[in-house]
Amino acid sequence: MAELCALTIGSTIIFLTFPTFLWTAGPHTSHVSRFVVSYLAVVPFAALLLAIRRRRLRAAELAAAVLIVWAVKMLITVGLYHGLAGRARPRLEPALVERRPPVAADRRYTPIEAFSGRRISGSVVTPDGTALVGALVYLKGLHQGKPTVAGATSAVVFDGAYFKPFLSATTAGSHLAISNNSNAPVVVTGRIDGRSVFNVPIIGGSSRRIRLTKQGRLKLSPRSGTATETAWVQVLAHPYFAVTGTDGTFAFENAPNDALTLTTIYVGGDGALQINRREVSEGSLDIGLSTVFEIDRGANS
Secondary structure: OHHHHHHHHHHHHHHHHOOOOHHHOOOOOOOHHHHHHHHHOHHHHHHHHHHHHHOOOOHHHHHHHHHHHHHHHHHHHHHHHHHHOOOOOOOHHHHHHHHOOOOOOOOOOEEOOOOOOEEEEEEEEOOOOOEOOOOEEEEEOOOEEOOOOOOOEEEEEEOOOOEEOOEEEEEOOOEEEEEEOOOOOEEEEEEEOOEEEEEEEEOOOEEEEEEOOOOEEEEEEEOOOOHHHOEEEEEEOOOOEEEOOOOOEEEEEEEOOOOEEEEEEEEOOOOOEEEEEEEEOOOOOOOOOOOEEEOOOOOOO
C-alpha cells in the first residue's frame, strides 16, 4: 500500500509541474503532454518497486498496481485541473492593449440621402510600376456623405489553413458571414485594437453570421491559429471603400468635397500589413486615373 501511495503522489507531482507549473499555464495552453507523461510515468516506477520489493515481476501484478494508481490519480488530477488550469492571466495581452493607439474612426459621419459630391479615383502601384491587386483603399475624415447599404453582409471563408479574402472592408451595423469549409470545427476570434469583439465556434461545413457594431481594423484568427491564418476586415462608418482591381485602380463616386485622407492597406512581401496615407485637398474634383498613388514599401504603420 505504501508503494501505491508513493506512486500516486509522485505521478501527481509530475502532473502539477511538467512541462510548467499547472497554475501558471495560460487559459488556452494545451495540457496533453502533462496528462500523457504523468500517467505513463507510473508504469516503469511501478515495475521497479515491484521488482525491488518482491524480487520478481509479474504482468498481472504490474497491471493491477498501475490501474489502481491511475484510478486514484484520476480523481485527484481532475479536481486539480479544474481548480488550477487556466487561472493565469496572459501577461502580454494587457501590455499590448495599453501600448496600441486607438484607431481614429469617422464616428460623427452623417449619411445623407441622394448625396452628390466629387469623384475620387486613382491607381495603386509600386515604385517600379507594378499594380497592386487586392489593396484596400478607403477615405477618412468624412463628416457626411452617401448612406450605407442597409442589411449588407460581407463574407469570409476559412478553409482549414487560411481565411479568404485576407483583406476586406465593410460598414458598422452590417453583418459578417464566416464560413468554415474545413471538416474540423474552429473557434474564430475577432479583435479590434487587441480587445476581443467576438469569439464564436463554427463546426465544419457551416457558417455563422455576426453583426459588426464597432469601427476599427478587425483581426480574425482561429483561437490556436498561426500568423498565416489571420484575416483583416476594416469596419467603417461610411461606404467609401474599394478593393483595387487587376490594374490596381480604384474609384469613389459622390465623395464629399472636404479635405480627406486616402488610406491604402496592402499585404507586404513578409505577409504583414502595409499602410500608406495621402491627403486629398478640398475642392479637388477628380484625382484622375492618370495620377499614380505610389506605394513606398518602407512606409508602414
